[in-house]
Amino acid sequence: MRRINSLTAVLLILTALIPAAAVAQDEVTLVIWGEPGTADCINNPDDNADNAACIYAQFVNDTWSEANPGVALKWENQSWDEELRQNLTTAILGGTAPDITVGENFIPSLAQRGVLAKLDLPQEVKDNLVPGTVMGATVGEDLYGVAAFSGVFGLEVNADVLRAAGLDPDAVDLSTWESAAEVMAQVTEAGKGEYYGVTLLGSTGNPAATLFRAAPYIHQMNADFCNRDEGCTEPTLNDPLAVPVYEWFRTMYANADPNLTFHGDEGYIYSQLYTGASAMQTDGAWGIGRAEANNCNDCRYYPLPYPAEGRRANVVVGNAIYSVLDASDHVEEAQRFLEWLVSDPVQITSFWSTGRLPTTFSALQKVIEVANGDTSSVPEFYFEQLGHTKEEAIEFAKTYSGFLDELLNGEVYILPQWAVEGSEMNRLWDEMFTEILTSDRPIEEILDEYQAMGEEIMANAE
Amino acid sequence: MDTYPLTRRERIAQYLARNRRAVEAWLILTPILIYYFVFAVFPVLANLSVSFLDWNGFNEPAWAGLANYERFFTNPRYQQVLLMTVFFAVAILIVNTVLGFFIALALNEQVKGLGIYRTLWYVPTLTSAAVMAQIATVFIAPRVGVTSVVLASLGLESPIWQTNIDFARLIIVVFSVWRSVGTAMLLFLAGLQSIPLDVIDAARVDGAAGWRMLRHITLPLLRPMTVFVLVTGLIAAFQVFEPVYLITNGKSGTNVMMLKIYDDAFQNGRFGMAAAMATVMLVVLLWASFLNLRLMGQTSAEQQ
Numbered sequence: 150m151r152r153i154n155s156l157t158a159v160l161l162i163l164t165a166l167i168p169a170a171a172v173a174q175d176e177v178t179l180v181i182w183g184e185p186g187t188a189d190c191i192n193n194p195d196d197n198a199d200n201a202a203c204i205y206a207q208f209v210n211d212t213w214s215e216a217n218p219g220v221a222l223k224w225e226n227q228s229w230d231e232e233l234r235q236n237l238t239t240a241i242l243g244g245t246a247p248d249i250t251v252g253e254n255f256i257p258s259l260a261q262r263g264v265l266a267k268l269d270l271p272q273e274v275k276d277n278l279v280p281g282t283v284m285g286a287t288v289g290e291d292l293y294g295v296a297a298f299s300g301v302f303g304l305e306v307n308a309d310v311l312r313a314a315g316l317d318p319d320a321v322d323l324s325t326w327e328s329a330a331e332v333m334a335q336v337t338e339a340g341k342g343e344y345y346g347v348t349l350l351g352s353t354g355n356p357a358a359t360l361f362r363a364a365p366y367i368h369q370m371n372a373d374f375c376n377r378d379e380g381c382t383e384p385t386l387n388d389p390l391a392v393p394v395y396e397w398f399r400t401m402y403a404n405a406d407p408n409l410t411f412h413g414d415e416g417y418i419y420s421q422l423y424t425g426a427s428a429m430q431t432d433g434a435w436g437i438g439r440a441e442a443n444n445c446n447d448c449r450y451y452p453l454p455y456p457a458e459g460r461r462a463n464v465v466v467g468n469a470i471y472s473v474l475d476a477s478d479h480v481e482e483a484q485r486f487l488e489w490l491v492s493d494p495v496q497i498t499s500f501w502s503t504g505r506l507p508t509t510f511s512a513l514q515k516v517i518e519v520a521n522g523d524t525s526s527v528p529e530f531y532f533e534q535l536g537h538t539k540e541e542a543i544e545f546a547k548t549y550s551g552f553l554d555e556l557l558n559g560e561v562y563i564l565p566q567w568a569v570e571g572s573e574m575n576r577l578w579d580e581m582f583t584e585i586l587t588s589d590r591p592i593e594e595i596l597d598e599y600q601a602m603g604e605e606i607m608a609n610a611e
Numbered sequence: 612m613d614t615y616p617l618t619r620r621e622r623i624a625q626y627l628a629r630n631r632r633a634v635e636a637w638l639i640l641t642p643i644l645i646y647y648f649v650f651a652v653f654p655v656l657a658n659l660s661v662s663f664l665d666w667n668g669f670n671e672p673a674w675a676g677l678a679n680y681e682r683f684f685t686n687p688r689y690q691q692v693l694l695m696t697v698f699f700a701v702a703i704l705i706v707n708t709v710l711g712f713f714i715a716l717a718l719n720e721q722v723k724g725l726g727i728y729r730t731l732w733y734v735p736t737l738t739s740a741a742v743m744a745q746i747a748t749v750f751i752a753p754r755v756g757v758t759s760v761v762l763a764s765l766g767l768e769s770p771i772w773q774t775n776i777d778f779a780r781l782i783i784v785v786f787s788v789w790r791s792v793g794t795a796m797l798l799f800l801a802g803l804q805s806i807p808l809d810v811i812d813a814a815r816v817d818g819a820a821g822w823r824m825l826r827h828i829t830l831p832l833l834r835p836m837t838v839f840v841l842v843t844g845l846i847a848a849f850q851v852f853e854p855v856y857l858i859t860n861g862k863s864g865t866n867v868m869m870l871k872i873y874d875d876a877f878q879n880g881r882f883g884m885a886a887a888m889a890t891v892m893l894v895v896l897l898w899a900s901f902l903n904l905r906l907m908g909q910t911s912a913e914q915q
Contacts, residue, residue, distance in 0.1 A: 231877075234877060234878075235877045238668060238876075238877050241668070241669060242668055242669075258880070262667055262668075262669045262670065262880060263669060263670070264669050351774075352774065352862075355860065356860070407753070407771060408753035408755075408759070408769075408771065409753070411753050411771045411774060412752055412753055412755070413748055413751075413752055413753075414748070414752070569879050570879060571878055571879070572861075572874050572878045572879075573688075573874070576860065576861065576862055579862070580862060583774050587771070587774045605687070605688075606688060609686050609687060609688045610688075610879075
């Protein structure tokens with residue numbers, strides 16, 4: 150009798166556990182190595198209670214979870230850039246890689262090594278992606294990721310410095326290299342060592358930072374760092390089209406504080422504009438928020454100046470690409486999440502919460518409509534939670550219009566994706582750039598010298 | 612007397628009784644041996660096997676034989692890296708040893724606040740390399756850097772240190788010495804304090820002082836410690852990484868093997884090549900360790 154009772158009890162427990170097990174099996178958890186800011190907002194909401202950018206992160210997490218009850222998200226902050234790449238490589242080798250990872254410059258090399266899953270998005274979704282934002286996630290014809298948000302470079306101007314130099318900020322022409330150089334020279338002359346025409350970034354120990362700000366001007370002249378058609382195995386450092394670009398940089402360096410240029414701390418260098426140490430600098434859209442935080446009363450934003458014989462061009466920066474790992478057990482769900490990440494509600498929330506640029510045509514268009522006075526697409530939280538008015542929303546969108554226009558209408562590129570020896574080639578370029586700025590040797594001679602070194606690096610890499 | 616064959620249990624008990632001390636020793640050592648095998652021997656063996664492969668970390672590894680080693684010793688880029696590693700190792704070693712010795716000599720004197728001086732010299736050794744690199748950057752930063760400000764106050768124009776590769780090399784050597792001279796100083800100090808006082812007194816009675824005392828008494832008696840400082844210093848200097856990574860990020864002309872190993876593994880996807888370099892480094896460091904043991908053995912035999 151006792152045995153029958155025990156058996157019955159076991160059966161009852163098992164019966165009770167079966168539905169629970171079934172539910173557990175249906176539940177999918179996507180592990181996401183997210184962009185640090187987003188992951189931190191989600192994992193430490195109390196520490197970020199006053200952070201407006203966290204509205205986006207919470208929106209992504211909560212809205213997805215509500216709409217997809219069987220697919221939970223687990224966000225992890227594994228840093229950014231080099232550290233992220235290293236952590237990811239280690240995790241892949243150890244079999245502990247996430248389902249989705251964020252990345253910027255290393256996505257193509259991972260895709261080429263077969264680590265990432267090819268994205269199979271509906272054509273209308275693909276067509277809506279701004280090409281420059283997914284250039285860094287495309288290998289051949291195949292797409293390996295989408296950018297959650299993006300950015301491009303613009304010209305950040307401290308109007309007060311222009312006024313101090315006796316110039317009218319509303320009247321100066323900063324549209325071309327020639328006209329901008331003239332303004333820089335006037336400011337430098339008036340500054341007498343107290344302030345300068347421009348802030349320039351020299352060698353900082355992180356070549357990518359300098360490369361990022363030089364690349365738009367290189368592309369404006371239709372030059373490049375390597376032959377991209379050949380998979381960036383051939384350097385083109387001595388491209389004759391690049392010579393005027395480096396002359397332009399020498400002109401800027403003559404109107405910059407050389408000590409600041411080679412200060413080494415990127416953050417410090419780019420904060421000096423707000424203190425009145427210089428009149429303008431090449432900076433990303435994040436400068437808008439930073440200028441506000443540093444009490445720059447009249448900081449303005451324009452498209453980058455371009456050469457008379459060139460064209461408008463830019464590079465994407467702060468381009469947070471999310472990709473699905475090929476080894477993931479939930480590739481289908483992960484792809485669905487990525488598709489959702491570039492949907493209008495998410496993209497629009499991102500812009501109005503973080504100030505980071507949308508990566509789809511439809512979302513960019515909606516922001517431009519706000520700049521033109523139609524505030525119907527501005528999310529409620531912008532008014533209710535952040536306490537802004539419609540006028541402020543229009544002003545906010547207008548401030549970004551130069552960047553938005555560049556992303557929508559300019560030729561947008563990504564940094565060179567060297568097939569091998571990427572860090573070595575970037576270091577070489579950094580040294581070449583330093584040599585160009587700090588010596589008076591003919592530019593062509595320097596370019597030829599470094600081209601030979603670049604060819605040697607690539608030849609020895611084979 | 613009749614003898615009976617022992618049972619298995621009895622044989623084991625007898626063995627344990629006879630070898631009790633050895634068994635106890637093995638039991639005590641087993642956890643650390645397991646730890647040592649898992650975290651030291653196995654990684655070395657795994658690294659050695661990867662060094663014979665052509666493997667990007669994600670693909671199917673292909674046998675490459677000695678190709679990675681051949682490449683390391685014949686490719687001009689790797690030769691330059693090897694040369695720079697040797698340059699830094701020798702430069703750091705010489706400056707570190709000489710400076711460490713003279714600091715120890717100074718701190719061996721009975722002066723007020725001796726403990727504080729000794730501690731101050733040793734603190735950088737205990738400080739994180741990242742923090743030290745940040746301090747170094749503050750010193751060499753143009754315009755607002757300590758060096759620039761000091762030069763400006765003297766009416767001198769400060770050079771832009773970052774644009775000069777020779778200066779970058781100098782900074783790496785200075786930084787490395789700054790971090791490690793405390794250890795050399797401490798070891799020399801221990802050596803100096805172990806010199807018998809009666810030997811010193813006898814030398815004084817014989818009229819030795821100053822340079823003669825140093826040359827004929829102190830230096831010969833410090834030979835075992837000098838050998839130890841030199842060899843352990845060489846092992847450490849050969850692995851220079853933090854200052855290069857944190858200050859110049861391996862700009863050509865400052866790149867070293869440790870950084871190249873990191874670059875090849877995590878940036879270029881050449882794990883086989885990185886493993887081959889790590890193996891070369893292991894061989895060099897093993898040689899230095901054996902040299903250390905041999906020289907230490909020689910000097911102690913000579914002293915006996």
